[in-house]
Amino acid sequence: MAQSFSTTIAKPTSIFTSTPSSPLCTLVFVVILCILGLYTLQHHHRPEPQPVSNSTPKQSSSKNDFRDIFLTAATNNTLSSYLRALTLHPHLAGTPQAVQTALYVETHFRDLGLQTHVKHYNALLSYPTHASLSAHFSDGTIKDVALVEQGVAGDDDVVRPYHAYSPSGSAYGRAVFVNYGREEDYRALLAQGVSVSGCVAVARRGDLSRNSVVEKAAEKGMAAVLMYAETEGFSGGVERGTVMKGLGDPLTPGWASSSVDVDVDVDGERLGLDDNEVVSRFPKIPSMPISADSAETILRSLEGARVPYEWRANLKSKVARAGPGPTMLNFTYQGVKKMATIHNVFAIIRGSEEPDRFVLLGNHRDAWTYGSVDPNSGTAALLDIARRYALLLRLGWNPRRSIVLCSWDAEEFGMIGSTEWVEQNLVNLGSKAVAYLNVDCAVQGPGFFAGATPQLDNLLVEVTKKVDHVKDPDSEDVSLYERWTTTNKRVNIQRLSGVDSDFAPFLQHAGVPSIDLYYGRDFPVYHTAFDSYNWMIKYGDPLFQRHVAVTGVWGLLALHLADDAVLPLNYISYAAQLLEYTNMLSNLLEGSASVHPITASIQELATAAKEAEEEAKKLRGEETLGNVLVLKKRTLNDRLMSAERGFLDGEGLQGRQWFKHLVYGPSCDHESKMLFFPGIFDAVYQSRRMTNKRQGQAAIQHEIWRVARAIQRAAYALRGELT
Numbered sequence: 001m002a003q004s005f006s007t008t009i010a011k012p013t014s015i016f017t018s019t020p021s022s023p024l025c026t027l028v029f030v031v032i033l034c035i036l037g038l039y040t041l042q043h044h045h046r047p048e049p050q051p052v053s054n055s056t057p058k059q060s061s062s063k064n065d066f067r068d069i070f071l072t073a074a075t076n077n078t079l080s081s082y083l084r085a086l087t088l089h090p091h092l093a094g095t096p097q098a099v100q101t102a103l104y105v106e107t108h109f110r111d112l113g114l115q116t117h118v119k120h121y122n123a124l125l126s127y128p129t130h131a132s133l134s135a136h137f138s139d140g141t142i143k144d145v146a147l148v149e150q151g152v153a154g155d156d157d158v159v160r161p162y163h164a165y166s167p168s169g170s171a172y173g174r175a176v177f178v179n180y181g182r183e184e185d186y187r188a189l190l191a192q193g194v195s196v197s198g199c200v201a202v203a204r205r206g207d208l209s210r211n212s213v214v215e216k217a218a219e220k221g222m223a224a225v226l227m228y229a230e231t232e233g234f235s236g237g238v239e240r241g242t243v244m245k246g247l248g249d250p251l252t253p254g255w256a257s258s259s260v261d262v263d264v265d266v267d268g269e270r271l272g273l274d275d276n277e278v279v280s281r282f283p284k285i286p287s288m289p290i291s292a293d294s295a296e297t298i299l300r301s302l303e304g305a306r307v308p309y310e311w312r313a314n315l316k317s318k319v320a321r322a323g324p325g326p327t328m329l330n331f332t333y334q335g336v337k338k339m340a341t342i343h344n345v346f347a348i349i350r351g352s353e354e355p356d357r358f359v360l361l362g363n364h365r366d367a368w369t370y371g372s373v374d375p376n377s378g379t380a381a382l383l384d385i386a387r388r389y390a391l392l393l394r395l396g397w398n399p400r401r402s403i404v405l406c407s408w409d410a411e412e413f414g415m416i417g418s419t420e421w422v423e424q425n426l427v428n429l430g431s432k433a434v435a436y437l438n439v440d441c442a443v444q445g446p447g448f449f450a451g452a453t454p455q456l457d458n459l460l461v462e463v464t465k466k467v468d469h470v471k472d473p474d475s476e477d478v479s480l481y482e483r484w485t486t487t488n489k490r491v492n493i494q495r496l497s498g499v500d501s502d503f504a505p506f507l508q509h510a511g512v513p514s515i516d517l518y519y520g521r522d523f524p525v526y527h528t529a530f531d532s533y534n535w536m537i538k539y540g541d542p543l544f545q546r547h548v549a550v551t552g553v554w555g556l557l558a559l560h561l562a563d564d565a566v567l568p569l570n571y572i573s574y575a576a577q578l579l580e581y582t583n584m585l586s587n588l589l590e591g592s593a594s595v596h597p598i599t600a601s602i603q604e605l606a607t608a609a610k611e612a613e614e615e616a617k618k619l620r621g622e623e624t625l626g627n628v629l630v631l632k633k634r635t636l637n638d639r640l641m642s643a644e645r646g647f648l649d650g651e652g653l654q655g656r657q658w659f660k661h662l663v664y665g666p667s668c669d670h671e672s673k674m675l676f677f678p679g680i681f682d683a684v685y686q687s688r689r690m691t692n693k694r695q696g697q698a699a700i701q702h703e704i705w706r707v708a709r710a711i712q713r714a715a716y717a718l719r720g721e722l723t
């Protein structure tokens with residue numbers, strides 16, 4: 001369906017125009033001009049960039065007007081046209097079509113009159129060259145298993161399903177079903193007397209990362225892994241994905257890949273492919289995604305051990321036996337790892353009063369296939385925010401701080417575009433980044449979801465309330481906020497310990513307060529060739545109202561962070577969240593280590609947070625503005641901004657030094673449900689495998705102290721005084 005679609009679309013050039021042209025857009029534009037007209041009548045003049053000392057309360061009311069204009073300038077039609085243009089062709093990172101989307105985004109920014117900038121990197125990517133799979137059944141028949149997706153087989157542009165960075169190799173072995181491929185799944189098999197060594201694993205996709213599934217299988221002596229995704233009412237799609245461990249270009253761990261700017265043509269340091277550190281990022285055995293239908297055919301032919309009882313509860317296929325065998329699988333995968341140029345595209349709106357403070361909005365642009373949900377629903381939102389900000393600028397808006405719109409490349413391979421950029425800009429981000437607002441798959445289906453670092457909770461809630469004129473697209477007369485709260489009984493803000501999108505380098509490496517937003521979750525066409533514009537207009541967001549809603553929240557969050565004289569960051573909720581974590585940790589440790597050091601430093605943070613909030617309230621209320629007051633606000637803002645950096649630790653997590661954040665980051669135990677204090681849970685995990693219990697406990701206690709010191713650093717930064 002995606003293929004036929006790409007032939008029936010208007011010329012791409014027609015979408016390069018950024019001025020609204022449909023009657024509806026024109027109408028909206030006229031309405032906005034009327035609002036402006038009213039505004040100028042009231043104020044007698046258009047707002048001019050004001051020198052700092054001249055700021056008046058009047059200006060803050062004008063900021064409100066601009067926020068209203070931002071919201072009323074929403075149009076579902078522009079969003080749909082951007083998405084249509086972006087999804088005309090597949091645009092896998094490193095391919096010529098990916099360059100076209102970079103150009104499209106760059107042209108859009110430039111046509112709007114925004115300062116535009118492209119940053120290229122050379123990074124190691126991975127592509128398939130050949131794959132085959134056949135099943136040899138016990139009755140002697142041999143069946144070739146299709147490794148392409150039905151219905152899109154003719155489109156040469158869609159990359160065949162594969163796992164990026166899988167080693168090339170062949171395997172011939174008995175098939176065995178390993179459920180989600182977790183440790184407990186192998187334990188269940190072992191309990192049934194199943195030996196998996198030398199077999200080819202068939203695994204369904206669960207919460208575990210692809211890399212973890214393959215590494216675990218290799219640990220068990222398996223020869224290869226085939227993965228399939230269970231999707232409700234949708235089969236035939238095959239889920240691509242990366243099996244690389246860690247983030248960023250594998251050849252430049254911790255530093256930026258060489259830039260390929262014309263004026264800086266010095267090639268940077270790069271590890272060799274055989275370097276141990278590089279080798280350790282890739283699995284040792286080949287793997288491949290297959291369709292649920294193909295998996296079903298293989299699984300139904302298995303005999304041997306019964307499928308463990310616990311697996312059956314939510315198993316979509318009627319598989320009775322887990323194997324191994326008698327079906328034999330003959331699997332070959334050939335791929336290449338090669339250097340490719342990737343392109344991050346930026347639009348910069350310079351702040352008028354604090355140009356050296358940055359509010360960053362980011363979304364990746366590269367897709368496994370057409371990328372209608374993942375990630376270009378988010379790109380469409382980013383482009384619409386650019387359009388609406390450009391409109392505000394034309395109406396006289398001057399943001400106080402700088403706003404940077406970021407369009408990342410090669411996220412699908414392991415957050416490569418954003419990670420290289422964060423590594424390259426680490427010092428500037430550390431001293432100047434106010435917040436990073438991420439949107440990846442903006443619209444996957446119904447329901448609003450959000451994740452944030454806790455000092456942004458209040459802002460997130462307040463902003464979602466303000467988008468109340470945007471009715472929740474899925475329930476008439478209910479606002480996005482009401483729907484968000486009722487779905488979960490209370491506001492459910494997730495935390496950002498995962499490494500599944502571009503917020504990870506900003507938060508977990510650079511300590512920048514972050515937010516991640518999306519509508520809907522678990523869409524069936526994830527990473528398949530069916531993630532097309534057609535799917536979006538049929539199922540994902542037929543009227544593009546969910547796009548409107550998420551764009552409104554995203555853009556408004558940034559307006560507050562860029563314009564509020566006192567930053568809307570509140571650490572009282574951070575302290576409360578940390579206390580909740582500490583209680584959970586304490587219950588889990590059952591007295592084997594003392595959490596007291598953490599409790600004590602949370603107390604310090606809570607006190608500092610309360611003082612900062614009181615100070616903020618006072619400064620927000622100050623009517624008269626002078627240089628002293630401006631400096632006071634700036635000083636408080638710097639403390640609010642840099643407190644998050646306190647959670648970073650120079651040495652990072654043990655064995656995974658790139659991860660610097662001691663509160664949020666992935667645990668080395670990929671099956672851990674504890675999404676905080678990764679260093680502590682790493683130590684708990686390792687202590688369980690140690691024979692010397694005292695040594696294990698000492699390691700846990702040491703990690704507890706490290707977290708306590710990190711929280712104390714955040715408290716000191718927030719207080720802003722030397723001890």
Ligand SMILES: *[C@@H]1O[C@H](CO)[C@@H](O)[C@H](O)[C@H]1NC(C)=O
Pocket residue numbers: 132172330331332
């Ligand atoms: C496995 O497949 C390869 C490639 O199709 C073929 O050359 C090889 O003979 C097969 N092995 C077995 C045991 O059938």
Ligand SMILES: *[C@@H]1O[C@H](CO)[C@@H](O)[C@H](O)[C@H]1NC(C)=O
Pocket residue numbers: 076077080542543544
């Ligand atoms: C935009 O929304 C209006 C009103 O809901 C609807 O009639 C129109 O079809 C939508 N446009 C698109 C492109 O979905």
